[in-house]
Amino acid sequence: MPETAQSDLEHEDRIEAIAALLTQWYTLQLLSTLHPLDTKISQPPHTPSPSLLSSWKTAGMSNLVMETLKQLPYLCGAEKKELAPFTRPLNYLDDDFAAEVWKDPFGLSEGGEKVQGYLGTCIPLTYCAGEEYGWLLLLDLHTNEIYEISNNAQTQTQTRRPPKGAPKYYYQHYPHNPAPETLKSWINKTKQLLWVPDPSTGIWMQQEKDDWNGSGKVFAV
Incomplete structure (x- = not known):
């Protein structure tokens, strides 16, 4: 078999394998009460419309990225x-915002810089929806690893700094592990933790199941 085919x-x-784990993770989400009843999982393979493919190409996505996006499951409907x-x-x-996140997941353009599509063969699976909390999970198709980047970590001193002279969008100093291992970790977190509203802040927090009686420490992700 030719090397390329292999x-x-x-x-x-x-x-x-990644798609199967994402489906498992999303299915657990549907079992919770946090999602409207019309939320569902759209399973691959997908056939994007010509206009959607055009928007992906305009964003700067490679053929590898676009073909991979066709093979991933998605939560949709709400x-x-x-x-x-x-x-x-x-x-x-069906979310134009996803392509915008792919073009600039670290918000560099918000500072006036002209940036677009600098991720190459990486795909953001999630994005941070809060100013201080939230996680960007970045799938690297070449290494089959996922970078776990918390929103507040982007503004804090890192344990491992990027190389001297690295571009601002350099992300390889953030924690990363094999994609299956990372997704299994998030699946286990979903099984072991309960999302509860924190009355003092009005935001969703995490609480360990063993502490459902209210005596345990509640903390933000």
């Missing part, structure tokens, strides 16, 4: 879906 098959197998407090999944099928 590589394509390996990529397809990796994405199929707005403001949260996988965790201030952490929302991206639906690339």
Whole structure:
């Protein structure tokens, strides 16, 4: 088998495994009371409309990224879906905002910089919906790893700093692990934690199931 064909098959197998784990994670979300009844999972393979494909190309997505997006499941059917407090999944099928996040997930353009599509072969699976909390989960198609980037971590001193002279959008100093391992970790978090509203702040917080009696510490993600 030619090397290119073998590589394509390996990529397809990796994405199929990631899609299965995302489906499991999304299914757990649907079992909670945080999502409207019309929320559903749209399963791959998808056939994007010509206009959607055009918008992806205009955003600067490579063929590898676009083909991968066709093979991922998406939560759809309702707005403001949260996988965790201030952490929302991206639906690339019918949400123009998803392409905007892909072009500039770190908000560099908000500072007046002209940036677009600097992620290359990375795909944001989620985005931060809050100013201080939330998680950007960034899937790297070349390494099959997911970078876990909290919103407040972007403004704090990192344990591991980026290389000297690295561009502002450099992200490889953030924590990252194999994609299956990372998604399984979030699935377990969803199973073990309960989202509860914090009366003092009015935002969703996490509470361990063992502490449902109210005696445990409640903390933001």
